[in-house]
Amino acid sequence: MNLPLGIHVGERLSLEQTYWQAEFADQNGFESVWVAEGRLARDGIVPAAIIASRTRNLKIGTGVVNNKSRNAALMAVTFKTLDEVAPGRAILGIGAWWEPLATKVGQPLTKPIASMREYITVLQSFFRNELVEFEGEFVQMRGVRFDSMYRENKPVDVPIYVGAVGPKMLELAGEITDGVHMDFLLPPSYLVGAREAINRGIAKRTDGKQEIDLTQIVACSVNDDDPQEAIDACKAFLTLYLCQQPHIAEHCGVERELVDQLQQIAGWPATPEDIKRAMQLVPNSLVQNVTACGSTDDAFQKLMSYHEAGVRSPIISTLGDKEQTLTRLAQAAKA
Numbered sequence: 001m002n003l004p005l006g007i008h009v010g011e012r013l014s015l016e017q018t019y020w021q022a023e024f025a026d027q028n029g030f031e032s033v034w035v036a037e038g039r040l041a042r043d044g045i046v047p048a049a050i051i052a053s054r055t056r057n058l059k060i061g062t063g064v065v066n067n068k069s070r071n072a073a074l075m076a077v078t079f080k081t082l083d084e085v086a087p088g089r090a091i092l093g094i095g096a097w098w099e100p101l102a103t104k105v106g107q108p109l110t111k112p113i114a115s116m117r118e119y120i121t122v123l124q125s126f127f128r129n130e131l132v133e134f135e136g137e138f139v140q141m142r143g144v145r146f147d148s149m150y151r152e153n154k155p156v157d158v159p160i161y162v163g164a165v166g167p168k169m170l171e172l173a174g175e176i177t178d179g180v181h182m183d184f185l186l187p188p189s190y191l192v193g194a195r196e197a198i199n200r201g202i203a204k205r206t207d208g209k210q211e212i213d214l215t216q217i218v219a220c221s222v223n224d225d226d227p228q229e230a231i232d233a234c235k236a237f238l239t240l241y242l243c244q245q246p247h248i249a250e251h252c253g254v255e256r257e258l259v260d261q262l263q264q265i266a267g268w269p270a271t272p273e274d275i276k277r278a279m280q281l282v283p284n285s286l287v288q289n290v291t292a293c294g295s296t297d298d299a300f301q302k303l304m305s306y307h308e309a310g311v312r313s314p315i316i317s318t319l320g321d322k323e324q325t326l327t328r329l330a331q332a333a334k335a
Contacts, residue, residue: 063181073126076127083156126146127157174198181315182194198212215314221294
């Protein structure tokens with residue numbers, strides 16, 4: 001591909017669509033698939049393992065799992081196992097959980113930077129096959145390691161990418177991880193400050209690494225017969241995000257007043273009817289600033305704008321006519 005692409009799959013897709021998209025990507029030169037886990041709708045690890053068994057070339061990342069709901073030792077051995085299924089292809093994409101869900105399940109976000117640093121530090125020790133001793137504020141490990149009795153315990157090469165948005169988390173990613181897996185709905189212009197934050201972190205590294213990878217999920221919808229229908233598919237998604245993860249608003253140029261208006265119409269949890277009413281307040285220009293939508297050419301040029309801004313590999317998340325969106329963007333990337 002002239003533009004390195006990945007795909008993002010999550011609970012908006014049926015499992016049948018998920019596996020079809022992964023197999024299509026594997027056969028058509030995509031480099032990665034990222035399995036989402038966020039809402040209490042579907043686990044990310046099970047589909048990732050099934051995708052790993054059905055593909056041969058794709059990198060398989062989580063996009064993202066959180067550092068609250070799985071003990072760090074269990075997370076490490078989970079990805080050790082995924083690496084057994086797909087040697088050299090597993091990527092651990094991890095992020096802080098999001099509010100209000102984290103609080104609703106009794107895991108409120110507290111000192112997210114400090115807790116992420118501890119969690120990743122422990123994961124890296126496990127992946128190096130070390131005996132892990134760690135007494136942190138959030139993570140405690142007391143003399144544990146990979147401990148298979150029936151085969152040799154070895155280091156595993158599982159890159160860790162942080163699902164980061166804010167500057168402090170981006171800086172942490174630059175300091176200690178292998179990559180950043182940036183979220184939806186951030187315009188290409190956001191990459192200027194984001195890369196500066198990542199570079200501040202890289203300057204603190206002690207391992208000599210001078211750069212880390214940068215991927216970004218991009219909501220995409222293509223309809224060459226009716227571009228407005230494709231725009232509306234992304235508009236509904238943006239509206240849902242602004243209602244339920246309003247922290248994204250400050251990063252994508254949305255005024256708080258609009259978020260408040262949307263939340264008055266579409267509360268938690270929002271119904272599809274709520275979103276349809278609320279999205280009438282969202283202008284096309286805002287949607288097209290933070291997604292790749294409309295005609296194939298419109299959407300592909302937007303993906304290129306992310307790439308030119310510093311995203312090595314845009315990660316397509318299909319909305320609307322998902323098959324048309326994926327197949328036509330794949331064709332455009334090969335042209």
